[in-house]
Amino acid sequence: MEGSNQLPSSASSQDEKCTLSQGYAIFQGDKTLRYSGPDLPKDIWHHILSLMPLRDAARAACVSRGFLCSWRCRPNLIFTKETLSLEQNRKHRVRKGDKTCAFASRVDHILKNHSGIGVKRLELSICDFCGIKVSSIDRWLQIAITPGIEEIILLLPSNYMEMYNFPLSLLFDGRGSSIQYLDLMYCTLRPTVGLGCLRSMAKLCLSDVCIMDDELVSLLSKSFALEELELRYCSEIICLMIPCLERLKCLTVFECINLQMIKSNAPNITTFSFYGDPIELSLGESSQVKELDMSCSDVPNFICYSITKLPYIVPNLISLTLSSVNEGINTPTVAAKFLHLQRLEICLEADKAMPPEYDYLSLVSFLEASPVLETFILSVYQYDMKHDSVSEEALHMREMPEHKHSNLKNVMILGFCSAKSMVELACHVLKNTTSLKSITLDTVYDCYDVDKIGRCYTTSAREIGECKPLTRQMILEAERGSMAIERYILGKVPSTVELTVRGPCVHCHDIRRAKTRF
Known part of the structure; x- marks a missing residue:
């Protein structure tokens, strides 16, 4: 074999x-x-x-x-280059055309000898094979999509997005009534009015799919069992209208570039992830969203926008993650409150450098607006360092004694630098948080360290050489950050608080080999 x-x-x-x-x-x-x-x-x-x-x-x-x-x-027909033994072999290079023919031949052979009975899951991943004929894809779907099928995953190459129209007719006559999961990538989907064949579908994922506003509404309006909806790079959608789907709990919208508005009548959405430009957002008068993850990469000062708008749009948040690029305006103090917020994560990233005058201490406004907050994570990543490092002449630290945080227990600052306002933020937390249990100050923001467990030399789960590369300037700033921690913060840590300080990786961040720029 x-x-x-x-x-x-x-x-x-x-x-x-x-x-x-x-x-x-x-x-x-x-x-x-x-x-x-x-x-x-x-x-x-x-x-x-x-x-x-x-x-x-x-x-x-x-x-x-x-x-x-x-x-x-x-029951499980999973056709990928891995399952069909078409992985790239370094010793025996195979031309793309030959691999495409081999893929098509093996799928054809398997499906011709399959009875067509009992298929529960079909995964057809053709991402790496641009030469597959449209007629072959139709034929494979015709054989595999039979009554009782529960999952369909069709992942096509990018050039098929407007070339291939997913045949929804295959889901008629009861063949689509059992589908629970539908995942399509790089194709066109044109649902007709009154489409009611997906009444059992619990999860729908569309990535780079051509589908218009009214067509999506037509598809969703009959999907009464839908629990998760994920839309990625669907550029034809301008106004996302979500019908009253009582089971819908999770909504993800990622970089749908022409999207201008989301209006949801689904009453029980609890998890919402949004990545893109700010849009008009209406999630219902009494939004039940508990977990929100928002990122606006092309709009500056998104953190400032969030603290002024989100308390009114999503008043019942428990967990909030905000990502902003090129934040330049200090976070204002507002009267609105996140009354239920327990976890807050703020990610600041700069194309070049954070403005030297940016005041990290202003983020205390978020802590003040979140009276029951327990966990606060601040991640800062910048390619250049333009701020002035805290110095002996700047021993006088600003204090905000009126801002007390009685429920805050865990604080992490990733990408801790020597900026005076950053040091002031850490000192403020230590002095005004009576319930604090732990604080972690990491002078390197490592986006690969997804579990926030440390550099590659501190865990056996990661191999040496997997840390994010740093420029020479970043390594030098990490060293200045460590000196600032030792000089201004270490002596202010109460005995009841566990302090963790992390610096550059001893294996990956050797300043002698670091580049000036990437």
Whole structure:
């Protein structure tokens, strides 16, 4: 089987004598060995083979007629370059055209020998094969989409977005009534009015899909079981209108560049992720959103916008993550409150450098606006450092004694620098937070450190060399940040508070090899 384009279509004459209860034959040279496996019901054997990877299941079908029957009724059809053994081999380079032909040939062979019965999941990932014919994709879907199917994942190359129209007609006649998950990438979707074939669909993901406002409304209006909706790079959508879907809980909208408004009548959305330019947002008079993740990469001063607008739009937030590029205006003090907010994460990133006059201490306004806040994470990443480092002449630190944070327990500042206002922010937290349990000051913001567990030298889970590369200037600033912590902060940490200080990686951030710029 290894390296062969042909997967089993029939059992050999010797294998025909082997049933599931009789076991299977193993051939070693001229000898034939027989193994009597346990006498199990057919449905259990079918289930065992369904859990095996595609290639292993195909091999098993070569040694037993019973296994062959299971192969022909395999419920999970996952066609990727990995499952079809088309990974790039460094020793044997294969031309793209040959790999495309091999992919199409293997999928054709498998589906021609599949009974079409019992398919639960179909994943067709053609991202790396631009030469697949549209007629072949239609034929494969026609065979695999049968009554009872629950998941359809179709991932096409980018040039198919306007070229391939997903055949919704395949979902009629009861074949779409069992679908729970539909994931499409790089295609066109043109639902018709009154489409009611997806009444069991719980999750819908559309990425780089051509679908217009009214067409999406038509699709959603009949998807009464929908719980998760994810839209990525769908450029035809201008106004996203979400009907009254009572089960919808999670909404993700990512870089839909022409989107101007989101208006939702779904009463129970609790998790909302939005990435793009600021838009008109209406989530209902009493929004139930508890977790919000927002990023506006092309609009400056988004943090300032958020503290003035979001308390009115999403008043019941428990967790809030905000990402801003090129923040230049200090965060204002506002009367509005996030009355239920327990976790706040603010990510500041600058194309070049944060303005030297930017006041990190102004972020205390967010802490003040969140009376029950327990966790605060600040991440700062900048390519250049333009601020003035805190110095002996600047020993006088500003204090804001009127701002007390009685519930704050855990604080992390990633990308801690030597800017005076950054040092003042850390000192303020230590002095005005009576319930504080831990504070982490990391002089490097490592976006690869997703779990915030440390550099590669502090955990066996990561290999050496995986830390984010730093310029020489960044490493020098990290050292200045460490000196500022030691000089101005260390002595102010109460005995009841656990302080963690992290610096550059001793393996990855060697200043002798660091570049001046990337």
